[in-house]
Amino acid sequence: MKKMRVLSILVKNNAGTLTRVAGLFARRGYNIDTLTVSATKDHRFSKITLTAELDDIMLGQLMSQTAKLQEVVSIEELFDHNSVLREILLVKVAVTHECRSKLIEIANVYKGVVVDLSRESMIIELTGKPQKIDAFINVIDNFNIVNFCRTGVTAVQRG
Numbered sequence: 001m002k003k004m005r006v007l008s009i010l011v012k013n014n015a016g017t018l019t020r021v022a023g024l025f026a027r028r029g030y031n032i033d034t035l036t037v038s039a040t041k042d043h044r045f046s047k048i049t050l051t052a053e054l055d056d057i058m059l060g061q062l063m064s065q066t067a068k069l070q071e072v073v074s075i076e077e078l079f080d081h082n083s084v085l086r087e088i089l090l091v092k093v094a095v096t097h098e099c100r101s102k103l104i105e106i107a108n109v110y111k112g113v114v115v116d117l118s119r120e121s122m123i124i125e126l127t128g129k130p131q132k133i134d135a136f137i138n139v140i141d142n143f144n145i146v147n148f149c150r151t152g153v154t155a156v157q158r159g
Contacts, residue, residue: 002055004033006085006155009048009066010040010073017071021048024065030058034087034130034152045073051130051153078155080129085155089126089133090115091148093140103143110136121146 011017018037025032034051054062059077066075078085093103100122104114107124110132116123126136130153137148 002053002058004051005054005059006049006051006078006083006153007063007066007075008078008155008157009050009075011046011048011069012071012073013039013044013046014071017046017069018048020069020071021066024062024069025052028058028062030054030062034150036152036154038154049078049153049155076157078157082159083155083157085129085153086127087130087133087153088151089136089148090123091126091137091140092116092121092123092146094121094144094146099143103140106136106139110139112136 009021011021022032022035030052032050032052034049036049038047038049040047052062063075063077066072095103103122103124106112107114107126110126110128112124112126114122115125126133128136133150137145
């Protein structure tokens with residue numbers, strides 16, 4: 001059964017590394033749902049965090065094949081119970097005077113922050129687990145969402 005998997009891949013910071021990792025997924029017809037690449041404290045390495053809907057067999061194959069890439073130092077699956085998983089959402093909503101306060105109230109419940117406000121629109125920033133981001137978008141779906149952008153999951157293992 002397929003389920004959302006979070007993979008953390010430590011790679012050598014070389015040109016083309018991301019292309020080679022993503023290429024493994026593409027060649028097998030697997031979709032990457034979110035992708036985040038970041039620096040590490042050692043400038044020689046980068047961390048790729050990605051999510052994909054995979055079953056156990058697909059996951060095993062991808063982890064094994066990814067680990068064989070020359071640039072890959074390590075690969076591991078991260079889980080909610082032993083990792084901190086976060087995502088950032090920026091959502092721009094067209095507002096009227098009547099709905100502005102209601103939207104701010106909803107954002108406050110989700111611990112969102114209004115980062116831009118004009119007469120016609122507002123931009124809300126929200127950080128949290130992907131499920132929290134999904135729930136927030138679902139709640140404000142009745143408002144006039146102009147645009148939104150999600151960073152993708154970033155994660156660190158606990159302990």
